[in-house]
Amino acid sequence: MGKFTPRQIALYVVILVALVAFPLVVKGTFPTHVMIMFFMFAMMGVAWNLLGGYAAMFSFGQAAFFGIGAYTSTILLMNYHVNPWIGLVVGGVLAALTGAAIGMPCSNLRGHYFAIASIAFAEIVRICFNNWKFVGAAEGLSLPLLPESLGNFMFHTTKVPYYYIMLAFLVLSIFICWYITVNRGGFYLRAIKESHELAKGMGISFVRYRLYAIMISAFLTAMAGTFYAQYILYLDPESVLILPISVQVVLVAMLGGAGTIMGPVIGAVILIPLSEYTRVWLGTKGTGVDMMLYGVLIMLISAYQPKGVWGLLTAIGKRAK
Amino acid sequence: MSGAACLEVQGITKRFGGLIAADDVSFRVGEGEIVSIIGPNGAGKSTLFNCITGFYRPNAGRVFFRGKDITRYSAHRICKLGIARTFQIVQVISDMTVLENVMTGAYLRDYTPRVVREKAEEILRFTGLIERRDELGPDLTIADKKRLEVAMALATRPELLMLDEAMAGLTPVELRDIIALLRKVRESGVTLIIVEHVMEAVMELSDRVVVINSGRKIVEGPPAEIVRNPEVIQAYLGERYHA
Secondary structure (H helix, E strand, C coil), rough: CCCCCHHHHHHHHHHHHHHHHHHHCCCCCHHHHHHHHHHHHHHHHHHHHHHHHHHHCCCCCCHHHHHHHHHHHHHHHHHHHHHHHHHHHHHHHHHHHHHHHHHHHHCCCHHHHHHHHHHHHHHHHHHHHHCCCHHHHCCCEEEECCCECCCCCCCCCCCHHHHHHHHHHHHHHHHHHHHHHHHHHHHHHHHCCCCCHHHHCCCCCCHHHHHHHHHHHHHHHHHHHHHHHHHEECCHHHCCCCCHHHHHHHHHHHCCCCCCCHHHHHHHHHHHHHHHHHHHHHHHHHHHHHHHHHHHHHHHHHCCCEEEEEEHHHHHHHHCC | CCCCEEEEEEEEEEECCEEEEEEEEEEEECCEEEEEEECCCCHHHHHHHHHHHHCCCCCCCEEEECCCCCCCCHHHHHHHHHHECCCCCCCCCCCCCCCHHHHHHHHCCCHHHHHHHHHHHHHHCCCCCHHCCCEEHHHHHHHHHHHHHHHHHCCCCCCCEEEECCCCCCCCCHHHHHHHHHHHHHHHEEEEEEEEECHHHHHCCCCCEEEEEECCEEEECCCHHHHHHHHHHHHHHHCCCCC
């Protein structure tokens, strides 16, 4: 891990160039929208992977961080005219601190207990926001429209700038995740995942490293939240704080391959277009069909290749050599 | 008995509900010594071991490492101070290669991946695992796994290494190898405490032996004396060493 062969580097460069060229070749708002959603969920999957994939903290509460990011930047913008880019950083920091605050008492929880705690936490956040007048409660918030510019993080005539911003966010997240995994943090998280006892015996403060993981994951997820608010220009608890978002993030990472850097990206490229297109093709009659398809895919993958599609691809790659 | 105290255990008592697993146990370990803790199953050896390494909090008593009171220290701080341990049930990180496992240990003292890798490789050569460096932890034989555990512990650069049954279940040849390795470890300046069932190894390696029964220390001394002690024979050794 960590070392790339020239062929792999070439492959990644080609993919990146293709993604950069995509909006120039494919016109039309819907494909651009699907790609943006793909990047966004890939980014959240990468962030989740730091917790669930590397450190066995199966968070089903990522929507809380997503929502905190979205709400923080929006409220700062609406009430205090703070630039959304600053709001993005503030939201990230708030999410990280929230993550640390809930992570501290939960840091001893293992596996499914952590998952339950994370669901409870996210639901509490959702219910609070649903009833909190200051943040618009259940009616939600509409963002004030600013002139279109990168500085204002707002575009009205085209989705293409959002596409590039989200792509940049995704690349940044992948880089951060990769950097962590090839350094001490990644080794320590994997040791913690194996066994708390073993980690302690090797001098690893697992509370500290788990908190680091939660904070980084929360920060990145909140970044995606701010992005989403700036992109949709409207938010309410039902669109950013609900459990299905958390579940989607977990599925993306698990399907692609938990504990691998590119796994969540692969998972997102399969699941997100599937969900967006089924929604369009089947309309309201098809509500839930994407979830049923997900279910089947997840069952297949966990039965035949627990390491996800990424594991499948690397296995094929090895056989081909 | 040699030199200044590396580790000093004073009156350690550990209760689990009504059960007294360690009862007022005291002993010292000098710098560079190899001391074995022996006793029948359930005698409280592992409890004692866990009290020293910070995995359990004793109800009473103190542990000093080089004069420093470490009784209330958490396990990872104790490791950082220079006491490394292995586990009775072999623990390695299963999705890592042998090299990565050892690197995880080496990260305690260094941060740069390249330096960590070099240090880990050095330890793999020292422990004779360098050929296995790219194999996954779970694919190793029991003997190599135990060796890997020792390597992981050594990678944290301990001054005191504590082994919890590192020799159980090995063939005579494998036993030879691990005994030779532990001798080498001692020669490199590391003090050793060994909790062990394999009497052959204990007798051959130890400078001193501490015998525990029902949570109490019954006797301590050089191996040659221990095997002749009637109480020890009755409690633990049985007929085999009765000679």
